[in-house]
Amino acid sequence: MGLEEYRKKRDFNKTTEPMGEIVENEERYFVVHRHQASHLHWDLRLEMDGVLKSWAVPKEPPLVPGVRRLAVQVEDHPLDYMDFQGTIPPGEYGAGTVEIWDKGTFELQKLEAGKIEFSVRGNKLQGGYILIHTGGKNWLFLKRKSTA
Numbered sequence: 001m002g003l004e005e006y007r008k009k010r011d012f013n014k015t016t017e018p019m020g021e022i023v024e025n026e027e028r029y030f031v032v033h034r035h036q037a038s039h040l041h042w043d044l045r046l047e048m049d050g051v052l053k054s055w056a057v058p059k060e061p062p063l064v065p066g067v068r069r070l071a072v073q074v075e076d077h078p079l080d081y082m083d084f085q086g087t088i089p090p091g092e093y094g095a096g097t098v099e100i101w102d103k104g105t106f107e108l109q110k111l112e113a114g115k116i117e118f119s120v121r122g123n124k125l126q127g128g129y130i131l132i133h134t135g136g137k138n139w140l141f142l143k144r145k146s147t148a
């Protein structure tokens, strides 16, 4: 919807109300868990819509451009999960050890159907990344060449 209607109703030469701007650089948190379950994988989790959108990445997340990783979307996790580390007991869902592999903030840069572009400030992950939906639960996770 934007701010067009708000602005159309006001003459900013005559009112001291703010013209306003759409803030797109809101910082959000992300975490990557290294999860040694029956199969080792990394869980990428991005704070979006009040939850952690989550993807299981079977290989180490890309640190350089040109590496494509499969990322399988899994159920949203609560924001509290950001700080979780520990051992999930044998027989329970995801049994195994969960460690924080990387953590930091990110800016959402572009959100389209099937495409999420974001810029990351973590310890291991830095710069521009993209998630591209390829079908079903499958996405591609890659580092962008330009790190805007």
Ligand SMILES: [Mn+2]
Pocket: 035, 037, 041, 042, 043, 056, 094
């Ligand atoms: Mn997992």
